[in-house]
Amino acid sequence: MNRINQLFADKGDRRILSIYFTAGYPTLESTLDIAEALEKAGVDFLEIGFPYSDPVADGPVIQHSSEVALHNGMTLHVLFEQLKELRKRVSIPVLLMGYVNPVLQYGVENFCESCRAVGVDGVIVPDLPMYEFEEHYQSVFEANGLSNIFLVTPQTSEERIRKIDGLSTGFIYLLSSSATTGKNLSVSESTTAYFSRVRAVGLKNPTVIGFGISDHETFVRATEYAEGAIVGSAFVRLLGEADYREKIPQFIHQLRG
Amino acid sequence: MSEYQVNDNGYYGNFGGAYIPEMLYPNVEELRQQYLAIIQSGDFQREFDRLLRDYVGRPSPLYPAARLSERYGANIFLKREDLNHTGAHKINNTIGQILLAERLGKKRIIAETGAGQHGVATATVCALKGLQCVVYMGAIDIERQAPNVARMKMMGAEVVAANSGSKTLKDATNEALRDWINNPVDTHYIIGSVVGPHPYPDMVARFQSVISAETRKQLLEKTGRETPNYAVACVGGGSNAAGMFYHFLDEPSVKLVAVEAAGRGIHSGESAATTVLGREGVLHGSRSILMQTADGQVIEPYSISAGLDYPGIGPQHAWLHKTGRATYAAITDDEAMQAGLLLTRLEGIIPAIESAHALAQLEKMAFKGDENVVVCLSGRGDKDLDNYMKYFGF
Structure with missing residues (x-):
């Protein structure tokens, strides 16, 4: 059982909090310091983004962090070099999140092997289609003990949700709405109906809600419908501030309430 | 299929x-x-x-370019997509x-x-x-x-x-x-x-395939044969070329020539010659050939022609390139501008700089006398007048 499955198996009543941040932002060397600070502040698992030049699913905040990270010299090779120290400093589950092209150029097999070697537990690649994954990559993910996380949106059909559930190992990433990252969550009737609809499907995997979670209120609302929630843009925005290091504990404390 | x-x-x-x-x-x-x-x-x-008939003005003419033909020693036909409403294919x-x-x-x-x-x-x-x-x-x-x-x-x-x-x-x-x-x-x-x-x-490609569908009929009328020896078109993403090639793909006798933009030279660092400089990868939702760094970051291409400076090509082009069904050539800014001026002076047609890349390729091809060559004149040059004026100092 990898760290992700363990986390959800042991969580009890705890509302799971995950934080996304972009590797190499705000500085090339900040990746592991931020990861360590987040664990100390009480975050349950991490999503470390590897930057891409054309992040179509991201809003302005994460786009900007990706541009800066690339400018700082972040690449997958650099990231895996940095992550060699990961498991000396961080014990919570860690996922890598990014777009498919850098993974293809690194080599999917090499990528999975590097993940395993440094202690990464799962991967989120939003533009890797289910068909491709099933056809070509599932076995190499499994051989390396990696969870592949799929997204579900309010427009995803029940049939497709079931299929995604069948292919998922770890959790399912529920998008609060069909949107790019960094929009605010407004929990309307249709949103709660969608969360309830997903819940009613009776999934084998836990669900985590992301996109639009930025503060305590949205975190609590989201975790009424799912095992956990993910904060991305709001945290990346904090990293843009000069004294972000000092502010991390308070930011996480306020999120949890 | x-x-x-x-x-x-x-x-x-x-x-x-x-x-x-x-x-x-x-x-x-x-x-x-x-x-x-x-x-x-x-x-x-x-x-x-x-x-397409009443609003766009199709079929677009297939124009036998007499003076251009004389210059290159082949029967050059221009598929006049430049005459469409809004000026391009x-x-x-x-x-x-x-x-x-x-x-x-x-x-x-x-x-x-x-x-x-x-x-x-x-x-x-x-x-x-x-x-x-x-x-x-x-x-x-x-x-x-x-x-x-x-x-x-x-x-x-x-x-x-x-x-x-x-x-x-x-x-x-x-x-x-x-x-x-x-x-x-x-x-x-x-x-x-x-x-x-x-x-x-x-x-x-299906919507653009009207280009080659018409070309076949028009060639039959003008030459007695539905197929040319060559079909030539420029490629940015590749839509006019896809349309020009569509109904000739399964006719091995038709040589397909796609022309990319070499910018200031293929290896100048300012180029859009994707098939030369690119590797297989994924951009904008499909797996194709694209210009990218070793790390998989997309490289910004350059061409004097704004319609050709795209860092990838359509997946069908990637496949035509890989299988060798079509030949991919590259034309520099200078070669394209000269070809644009040449067409203007020989035929009284100002081509889009994109299309001028396809025309420039004629300079590099060796023809055996009576061969029929169709060039897709994908757009008119009105939008490029500023560029032409600056380049030639008119």
Whole structure:
């Protein structure tokens, strides 16, 4: 059982909090310091983004962090070099999140092997289609003990949700709405109906809600419908501030309430 | 089924597919399930044909260019897409897609544009159909292409500046995709080239295939044979070439020549010669050949022609390149500008700088006397007058 499955198996009543941040932002060397600070502040698992030049699913905040990270010299090779120290400093589950092209150029097999070697537990690649994954990559993910996380949106059909559930190992990433990252969550009737609809499907995997979670209120609302929630843009925005290091504990404390 | 056409899984060989985030899946899947049934229906075909004839002005002439032919020692025919309404082949596709969007019940149209030709062609069909139109255009291109921005606005389109990345076509495409993610139900995205996730490359190629369908008939009348020895077209994303090649793909006797932009020289660092400089990868939803760093970051291309500076090519082109079915050549800015001037002086036709790349390739080809060569004159040069004036110092 990898760290992700363990986390959800042991969580009890705890509302799971995950934080996304972009590797190499705000500085090339900040990746592991931020990861360590987040664990100390009480975050349950991490999503470390590897930057891409054309992040179509991201809003302005994460786009900007990706541009800066690339400018700082972040690449997958650099990231895996940095992550060699990961498991000396961080014990919570860690996922890598990014777009498919850098993974293809690194080599999917090499990528999975590097993940395993440094202690990464799962991967989120939003533009890797289910068909491709099933056809070509599932076995190499499994051989390396990696969870592949799929997204579900309010427009995803029940049939497709079931299929995604069948292919998922770890959790399912529920998008609060069909949107790019960094929009605010407004929990309307249709949103709660969608969360309830997903819940009613009776999934084998836990669900985590992301996109639009930025503060305590949205975190609590989201975790009424799912095992956990993910904060991305709001945290990346904090990293843009000069004294972000000092502010991390308070930011996480306020999120949890 | 032709080995050069898309297969049931949305691939040309190992190129194509639909590498899209889940947010786009319902839209793209809806298109995938319905596009063939819609565009093959009698109702659609009647309206498409009628608009191409009465509104676009098709068939476009196949012009035997006598003085150009004399110069190159071959029978050169120009397929005059420059004479279409709005001045380029782009309108063939936007007419097709607006009719499709209408039949899918969409109320809002979005598009990306580089030089503005596709944006204008989209704004045009939206005005024609009374649909809301939003065009994404790189902030830098908005400055460079003021007349086309004005055309779009006059037709009622909203032109939104893409301020991300390098602020050009690739970034405008990213912004359009982001818009579509945020408006998943009522919006149709009219992609301007044979790029994007399946079924776009196939759908756009089908709409552009009117170019080669007409060419066959016109060649038969003029030469007694439906096929030429060569078909030549420029390639940015590759939509006019896809249309020019479409009905010749399974005729091995027809040599297909695709011409990319070499910019200031293939290896100058300022080039858009994707098949030479690129490697296999994924951009804008499909697996193809693209210009990228070792780390898989997309490289910004350069060409004097705004319509050719795209860092990838459509997946069908990647496959035609890989299989060798088509030859991919590269023409520099200088060679294209000279070819543009030459056509103007020999035939009294000012070509778009994009199309001038295809014409420039004629200089490099060796013909055996009586061969028939069709060049796709994809657009007119009005939009490029500033560039021509500056380049030649008129």
